[in-house]
Amino acid sequence: MTATPATCDRILDAAERLFAEEGFHATSLRQITQAAEANLAAVNYHFGSKQALILAVFRRRLDALNEARLARLDQALAGSDQPDLEEILEALVVPALALTHGNADDGHRFMRILMRAFADRDDHLHRALSAEYAHVMRRFASAIVIALPGIDELKLRRQLDFIVGALTHTMAESCSKDARAIADDLVQFAAAGLRSSVSVQKPDGASRTLEIHS
Amino acid sequence: MTATPATCDRILDAAERLFAEEGFHATSLRQITQAAEANLAAVNYHFGSKQALILAVFRRRLDALNEARLARLDQALAGSDQPDLEEILEALVVPALALTHGNADDGHRFMRILMRAFADRDDHLHRALSAEYAHVMRRFASAIVIALPGIDELKLRRQLDFIVGALTHTMAESCSKDARAIADDLVQFAAAGLRSSVSVQKPDGASRTLEIHS
């Protein structure tokens, strides 16, 4: 299918850039193939259809992103019986800015695409995205339950959505040079938010979290 | 311009629904006018162009949303010299779910549109959106600085982006019947995140922040 690296990848790169800038439907195959210096028919030859190209652009990075997240999560959990919450959150957040494998704007662009995909009722795309994300989020939820025993799991699901939303929105809006600082701030912000729901839930004196009062 | 309520508003309603479901570019004027039981030419007559219709759909709710936010913010600030952080955050979050003025799905739909608009490099739309949001966010940042004196203002800007991203993402993804619980969780989550950056910044004993109530 995708034997040669040349045309096939040039199309993926051009499509990713244009999709991020203009959107899926607003970008024509003629724009993509022109930017990729490829023939118009090359898209349907290599990918079958425009919809399949969208999915290919999408999977190329998201698969790697979520794989990196889970690998880093395993690493964070391997240390001890009581994993560090901040390390878990870094496993969720930091790989997102490692998307910038070559061009420094790649991560920024892909976050825009990610936000579009979330916003789209594109069905095929939205379905595939939600399914894959659900698996990853379940893993992270389990890890956080270990790090913060007693946390309400329904609330945790929502809070994970908060974190993903904050990460996606902020990285899509901000320039990529701030990505590292954003990630650090988000980890701290999210850790405090998560801990707060535990300390409210378990007001018994032995709470190890949040004992900075007056 | 928009004297009669009938056709003009029917078009706006249909456009909002279709934009949320299909996206701006994927929705044709023919779909909109057919759903609105109006003539194709009515769109260009009433709004001038498709782009202007998008802006009109957008402004109709966003103006009201941000107005409600600022009104509730003023109310939260009027109470005392030391405003309550949770009340400020509620002023940011709660009006978003009050968008559901008639149909319960309206707010959910509009959040999808909002996310699309953020993701779009639509330029006119993105520019107008960012400008209007910047004004509101500046007001909220000032209020939070009063509620949490000593907070780092650059970090606060990022944290406000976290909150807006979490709100938009979560309300767009979840069904609207959970909106109230989501808002409550988000306020608590965000308040803890904001307070954490202050307590880290000012570890001197007299920190008045973070007094775990109840």
Next chain:
DNA sequence: TGTCAATTCAAACGTTCGATTCAAACACCT
């Protein structure tokens, strides 16, 4: 060098798009 499969190319297909036109229908005022 000849062969064959993989890839690229130019050209065209039918469809749908946003926009425009002009006449008919409507509402409102004197």
Next chain:
DNA sequence: AGGTGTTTGAATCGAACGTTTGAATTGACA
């Protein structure tokens, strides 16, 4: 009723869309 400005209707425009086709080109192996 007659005149005026506003709104809708049906038809049509050129442009751009995604897709398809079949011939030209390439490159590896015999």
